[in-house]
Amino acid sequence: MAKYKIAPLKTWQRAKEIRANYYRDYEAAHEKGGLRWAGGAWTFDAIPAGLGDDVHSITSEPYGATIAYQKEFSDRCLEAAENAGYARDLCSYMRNYWGSILLDEYGWVEPGEERKPFPKPDFVWQDHICCSHAKWYQVVSDLEGGIPTFDIDVAVGPYDKTTKHGIDYVVGQMLDGIDWLEKTTGRKYDDQKLIEAVYNTCRSESTWAEICVLNQAVPAPLEEKTMYSLYVLGTLEKSSQEVADFYEELKAEVEERVANKIAAVENEQARVMTDTQPPWGFLRVFRYMAAKYGCVSIGSLYTFALIGNWLWEDGKFVPRPTPQSQGVELKDREHALRVLAEWELSKPEWQHFYSPKYKSDMMIQIAKDWKLDGVMLHYNRGCEGLSLGIAENRLAILEAGFPVMIFEGNMGDEREFDEARTTARIDSFMESLSIPKLT
Amino acid sequence: MIEMFQEWYENRHDYAKHWKEENGGKVLGYFCTYVPEEICYAAGVLPVRILGSHEPQDVTEPHIFAMYCPFCRDCLAQGLEGRYDYLDGIMIAQSCLHVRQAYTSWDLHIPTDFSYYLPMPHNVQSPRAVPYLLEELKSFKKALEDWTGKEITDDDLKRGIEIVNRDRQLMRDVYELRKREEPPLSGLESMYLVVSSQMIDKEEHARALEDSLKQLQDRTMGRPVGHRLMILGSEDDDHEFVDMVESCGSTFVIDDHCTGSRYFWDRVDLDGGDPLTAIATRYVNRVPCPSKDWPERTRVPHILDLANEWDASGAVILQQKFCDPHELDIPAIKEALEEQGLTTLFLELDVTVPIGQFKTRVEAFLEIMEEEDLF
Numbered sequence: 168m169a170k171y172k173i174a175p176l177k178t179w180q181r182a183k184e185i186r187a188n189y190y191r192d193y194e195a196a197h198e199k200g201g202l203r204w205a206g207g208a209w210t211f212d213a214i215p216a217g218l219g220d221d222v223h224s225i226t227s228e229p230y231g232a233t234i235a236y237q238k239e240f241s242d243r244c245l246e247a248a249e250n251a252g253y254a255r256d257l258c259s260y261m262r263n264y265w266g267s268i269l270l271d272e273y274g275w276v277e278p279g280e281e282r283k284p285f286p287k288p289d290f291v292w293q294d295h296i297c298c299s300h301a302k303w304y305q306v307v308s309d310l311e312g313g314i315p316t317f318d319i320d321v322a323v324g325p326y327d328k329t330t331k332h333g334i335d336y337v338v339g340q341m342l343d344g345i346d347w348l349e350k351t352t353g354r355k356y357d358d359q360k361l362i363e364a365v366y367n368t369c370r371s372e373s374t375w376a377e378i379c380v381l382n383q384a385v386p387a388p389l390e391e392k393t394m395y396s397l398y399v400l401g402t403l404e405k406s407s408q409e410v411a412d413f414y415e416e417l418k419a420e421v422e423e424r425v426a427n428k429i430a431a432v433e434n435e436q437a438r439v440m441t442d443t444q445p446p447w448g449f450l451r452v453f454r455y456m457a458a459k460y461g462c463v464s465i466g467s468l469y470t471f472a473l474i475g476n477w478l479w480e481d482g483k484f485v486p487r488p489t490p491q492s493q494g495v496e497l498k499d500r501e502h503a504l505r506v507l508a509e510w511e512l513s514k515p516e517w518q519h520f521y522s523p524k525y526k527s528d529m530m531i532q533i534a535k536d537w538k539l540d541g542v543m544l545h546y547n548r549g550c551e552g553l554s555l556g557i558a559e560n561r562l563a564i565l566e567a568g569f570p571v572m573i574f575e576g577n578m579g580d581e582r583e584f585d586e587a588r589t590t591a592r593i594d595s596f597m598e599s600l601s602i603p604k605l606t
Numbered sequence: 607m608i609e610m611f612q613e614w615y616e617n618r619h620d621y622a623k624h625w626k627e628e629n630g631g632k633v634l635g636y637f638c639t640y641v642p643e644e645i646c647y648a649a650g651v652l653p654v655r656i657l658g659s660h661e662p663q664d665v666t667e668p669h670i671f672a673m674y675c676p677f678c679r680d681c682l683a684q685g686l687e688g689r690y691d692y693l694d695g696i697m698i699a700q701s702c703l704h705v706r707q708a709y710t711s712w713d714l715h716i717p718t719d720f721s722y723y724l725p726m727p728h729n730v731q732s733p734r735a736v737p738y739l740l741e742e743l744k745s746f747k748k749a750l751e752d753w754t755g756k757e758i759t760d761d762d763l764k765r766g767i768e769i770v771n772r773d774r775q776l777m778r779d780v781y782e783l784r785k786r787e788e789p790p791l792s793g794l795e796s797m798y799l800v801v802s803s804q805m806i807d808k809e810e811h812a813r814a815l816e817d818s819l820k821q822l823q824d825r826t827m828g829r830p831v832g833h834r835l836m837i838l839g840s841e842d843d844d845h846e847f848v849d850m851v852e853s854c855g856s857t858f859v860i861d862d863h864c865t866g867s868r869y870f871w872d873r874v875d876l877d878g879g880d881p882l883t884a885i886a887t888r889y890v891n892r893v894p895c896p897s898k899d900w901p902e903r904t905r906v907p908h909i910l911d912l913a914n915e916w917d918a919s920g921a922v923i924l925q926q927k928f929c930d931p932h933e934l935d936i937p938a939i940k941e942a943l944e945e946q947g948l949t950t951l952f953l954e955l956d957v958t959v960p961i962g963q964f965k966t967r968v969e970a971f972l973e974i975m976e977e978e979d980l981f
Contacts, residue, residue, distance in 0.1 A: 249745060252937035256673065256928050295728055298703050301900040302934040308901075316901040320729035322700060323738075330745075333725070336738035340729060520703070522710050522724060548673045551930055555703050558671050559711060 171386045171430035172460075178417045182397055185413060189274035189403045190233075193223045194286045202352060205288035205307065207300055208402035209517075211319065213364035213507055214341060214407050215292050217356045218348060225288065227303060229402045231260025234267060234274040235447040235579035240282075243270060245580055253306070258299045259549035259579030261306070268310045290351050291316040294519055297552030299312070315351045317344050325521040326513045337508040338501065343401070345500070347546050362497045364406035365507045369476070369489040371405040372510075374414035374575050376475035376486035381421045382465045383537050386430030388421050391441060391464035392430060392453040401474030434461035437540045437602045440533060441467045443547040443554055444578035460597045461605050465537045468530055469553065472515035479515060479525075484532045487513065497604065516553075523556025528562030534569045541570040543593075549577035572596035607818050608791065611798040615843075618805045622654055623692050625807060632694040632720075632739050634752060637681065637709045639804075639864045639900050640726045640895070641700035642743060644874060644885050647756045648766030649750040655804035656681050656690060656708075657843055657865075660958055663687070665942050669711040670849055673845040675926040675956040678708040685712045690741040695720025697755065699889075700728070702897045702931050720753045722746065730890045730898045735943065745884065763881035767874045773808045774870040776815040781867065784859045787838065790825040793837065793858025794848045801843045801865045829858045833975050836913050836948070838939070839924035841933050847959050851922065851968050860916035862909050863924070868893045896931035905935060906942045913948055920949040922968075927954045949975050 176182075196203045201221030206212065208228040215222055234241050246272040249255055251264060251269055267274050273283045291314050301318040319340045323333030349356050376400060382389050389397075397417060400410045423429075439456075441464050446452075456462040471477070476487040476506045490497075490506050497503045511517075519526035525543025534542060542564050547554045564571050574592055577583035597604075614621055622633050634646055635656045646653040657681025665686040666679040684690055685708075695718050698709040714723045724746055727735040747758050780799060785788050793800075799818070803811045832855040837848070843865045852858065862869055872892040876884045899905050913921065921943050925932045940950050951971040953964060 188856070254933040254936075257930055257933055295900070298897050298931050301728070302896070302931065305900050305903065306934060306937075318729060318901055320727055320732070320735075322725060322728055324723070324725040330741070332738055332741035336734050339734040339737075340732055343732065343734070351854065381761070520706075522713070523708075524714065546671050546673075551673065551703055551928075554671050554673065556707060556710060558667075558669050559714060562668060 169433035169454075170408060171428060171433050171435060173431070173433045174424070174429050175564035178413070178420050181413060181416070182400060183408060185400055186403065190225070191561070193224065193225045193542040194273060194275065194283065196221065196223045202272050202290075203286060203288045204290050204292050205304070206292040207294060207303070209296070210292055210402045211341065211507060211511065212404060212405035213361060213368045215348060216364035217345070217358060217361035218352055218354050219360070224404065225286075226403055227264055228260050229399050230274055231579050232444070232447045235259065235581070237274070238448050238581050240272070240274070241448070241581065242580065248350055255480060256548065258303070258551065259577050261299060261303050263579050264303070265306060265310060268307065282379075287311055288383070290314060290348075292348075293318045293319045295323045296517060298416070299552065315344065318348045319344060321512065321517070322520065325518050325525060329509070329512060334505060334508055334512070337495065337512070338504050341504045341508065342501065355372065358500045362503045363408070363502060363505045365497060366413040366489075366491055367408050368406045368507065369491065369510055370411040371401050371414055372474055372476035373486050373489045374411065374418055375401055376471065376477050378414065378418050379471040380486060381418070381425050381467055384425040385538065386428060386435040387438065387463045387465045388424035388429060388431060389525050390431035390457065391466050391468075391470055392450050392469045394466050395402050395445070395450070395461045398470050398474050401498045403476060422571065430561060432457040432461060432463040434605055435463050436461035437463070437597070437600060438538055439537055439541045439543050440530075440537065441469070441543045441545055442530070442557065442560070443467075444550055445545060446576040446581070446584040447578055448581040449576075449584055452586070452589060455590055456593055459604055460602050462597065462602060464543070465539070468515060468526060468533060471533070472529075476510065476513065477515050479529055482532065484529055484536065500535060501546055519556050520552075523559035523563070527560045528558060530560060531567040534564065534567070539569065540602070541572065541596065543596070544571060546573050546575040548575065548583050549579045551566055568594070607821050608795045608798060610814055611802040614802040614806050618654065619692065621806060622652065625652055626692060633692060634720070635690055635693040635696045637696070637698040637705050638701040639642050639869045640701050640723065640889055641697060642699070642889060643808075643883050644763065644766040644770045645743065645747055645750060645758070646766070647769045648762035649754050649756065651754065652807055656684060656696070656818065657801070657804075659684060659689070660844060660846075662958060667689065669715070670707050673841070673928055674707055675704040675928045676955065678704040678927045681705065682708040682711050685716045685961055693718060695722070697722040697724060699724040699726040701726065702929070704929065715945065722749055728898050730894055731900070731902060731904075735890045736883070736886050739890055740883055743882050743886055758878060759839065760881055763885070764876065767876055767881060767885065769808050769812075771873045771876070773803055773812045773815065774873050775804065776812055776819060777870045779819055780822065788826055788831060789857060789859055790822040790827065792827055792852050793835070793900045794852055796858070796864065797843065797848055800867075800869060804865070804869065810981070820968065827857070829868060830855070833920055833972055834859045834916070834918050836860045836862070836916070836918040836921040837866070837924065838909060838921060838935070840926035840929045841865055842955065844922050844955060844959055846920070846961060847955075847964065850961055850965055854965065854968050854972055856920070856972055860912045860918055862905070862912060864892070864895065867912070868895070896935040899935070903935065903938055906939060909939060910942055910946055913943065913946065914948070918948060920951070920971065923950055923952045925952070925954055927956050
């Protein structure tokens with residue numbers, strides 16, 4: 168008999184709709200007189216929002232992951248990128264993305280329909296903290312025969328050492344970017360839309376963090392495989408009212424699940440977290456852990472904090488309250504940009520770019536507060552940005568007393584993931600944690 | 607003459623230890639050529655670039671995931687093996703993620719008095735970069751003052767600029783000689799000149815350069831020049847490799863990498879202005895590392911100009927294995943060079959290089975060039 172009740176998420180269908188509409192809107196933007204832009208999941212998407220409601224984006228990392236999930240198509244994309252001269256060890260999201268351009272095939276396919284041509288963006292709006300961020304779109308522009316591109320450097324040091332001139336540098340680039348957007352698109356910029364988008368960004372990110380905190384409950388109301396499908400909405404369009412509203416709806420539902428002890432894994436008996444993006448074509452390893460060992464992955468710094476925004480002070484890792492909840496009223500363009508810059512620079516997932524110590528400390532705190540038995544680190548060959556410092560994280564987590572399992576793979580290149588070997592490692596890890604098999 | 611530079615390079619640790627004894631100053635190990643050495647010289651600190659030793663090692667595996675470049679692992683290995691135990695401090699100027707890992711692991715595991723992360727801006731094509739870097743340089747100057755207990759005046763900064771600029775100018779003068787139909791020095795010798803300048807007191811280095819320049823005027827290599835080649839790409843101080851290529855009937859006459867021309871190409875233009883602003887402007891406007899060369903690819907026209915001016919007919923494109931910034935540039939650079947009529951050879955470097963296998967490929971590459979010359 169199962170230890171806990173389980174139930175499907177009521178908001179699941181709504182999450183699927185938002186994602187599908189996002190890719191449809193991007194593809195169909197020109198038909199409705201709108202614009203298309205491309206940029207990373209970490210870019211300041213609130214800023215192009217000031218160009219109008221008919222301006223739609225495609226964010227690169229989720230798009231690369233969407234392709235990775237379609238193994239046959241991904242293989243063709245990766246091969247196309249390699250045939251064009253791009254090294255096989257580069258970011259696998261990039262290679263999937265470029266392959267989709269080279270093949271001229273769109274990664275989003277409606278059920279029962281043929282694959283459509285890749286919809287070329289009208290402009291690129293990107294940020295840069297990882298070596299691959301701005302360079303990614305340099306290649307996109309090469310492949311597309313030139314696309315107007317604007318990049319914002321956000322690598323101004325860790326948040327606990329933020330300086331006024333660091334914020335000025337980021338805000339200065341944003342202001343230049345708005346001038347550039349007006350010139351490039353010929354549209355007049357609407358500051359009020361920017362202000363709304365900044366409020367939405369903060370609301371999306373703070374609420375997602377609050378949802379992740381609810382996963383401290385035993386049994387966990389969510390498991391990481393499901394969380395991937397939920398946090399992704401923030402990577403698509405964190406500045407939209409639709410996404411911010413959705414997270415509030417989801418939070419209410421997860422609170423209800425906690426109150427009623429509705430579990431994600433019906434026989435939860437072990438709790439772990441992972442790190443970095445998973446091998447998207449092999450999410451079934453999470454099902455394997457749950458079914459065979461009652462092991463729930465409660466998330467990771469990646470799922471919590473790529474989109475969620477947190478305060479990390481005095482050994483506490485808590486959701487960052489939104490500026491609006493603190494009584495901050497955005498007055499004008501520059502004020503909105505300054506608040507946005509300061510808000511995003513504080514993201515936990517941006518800190519390890521300066522030292523692995525930041526990430527180690529946060530991961531250890533999560534391991535304590537989310538009551539973990541162990542940690543599974545994905546040494547992800549597909550992402551140098553998020554694997555940065557991961558070996559030092561392993562050493563620090565072990566020193567803090569938490570068992571660590573590592574597995575090597577690739578988030579977007581299935582050729583570099585050995586499923587059988589990984590499940591064998593999971594078996595050994597569970598045995599070392601003294602977690603009995605359920606079946 | 608040239609042997610002195612080679613000797614300095616090979617005995618870099620002995621040199622730095624001796625320098626400390628002689629001068630009583632501090633030695634600062636640095637990880638990337640975006641570190642503003644002018645300010646170090648102004649502070650009386652000797653900056654030495656931390657480089658690998660090109661030897662197999664087994665000490666970095668617990669600290670750096672194997673998909674990061676061999677250069678960063680080789681650098682960290684030197685620290686973990688205690689070869690830089692004379693350093694008083696370390697620093698990095700923000701560039702690629704790979705070498706950053708060598709710095710952060712060093713910072714975590716090898717105690718030093720001084721450790722500094724300079725957030726050098728990436729968006730060097732933005733007008734916002736110089737004002738930002740200027741403020742960061744002020745902070746760095748203050749940190750050095752606190753560390754050394756000595757104020758750095760504007761005159762000190764001007765002296766630091768003069769020291770580094772002089773060496774840069776002399777290196778440019780040497781490179782000018784390589785344009786000759788019969789260059790007076792090989793690519794290997796040139797490499798020793800540049801790489802030694804990253805670890806030797808620049809005043810002493812410049813004196814040796816000046817003497818060498820006089821002698822180079824009438825010198826010949828004493829062997830046929832063969833094919834005139836360019837070498838470009840990631841960090842490369844692999845003398846064995848350079849020597850092997852040149853022994854196959856060619857001469858490297860020009861380069862674009864950070865132990866070559868990219869390191870010294872641009873001078874600080876003081877022009878009576880504020881010295882720190884001048885330094886910030888130099889580092890923002892210098893020939894960029896690919897990690898900072900966006901959204902425009904400014905390296906491509908620069909590389910083509912070098913190939914053209916130094917009359918190179920072939921290019922060896924080298925890349926440290928897993929070096930993403932270079933991997934992202936190489937297809938565009940290769941295409942541009944080939945459109946300009948150069949034959950290219952792409953090779954991937956590891957900590958040690960398979961000289962035998964590479965030699966076969968180099969010989970084939972040179973044979974292709976010969977066929978192209980015939981037809």
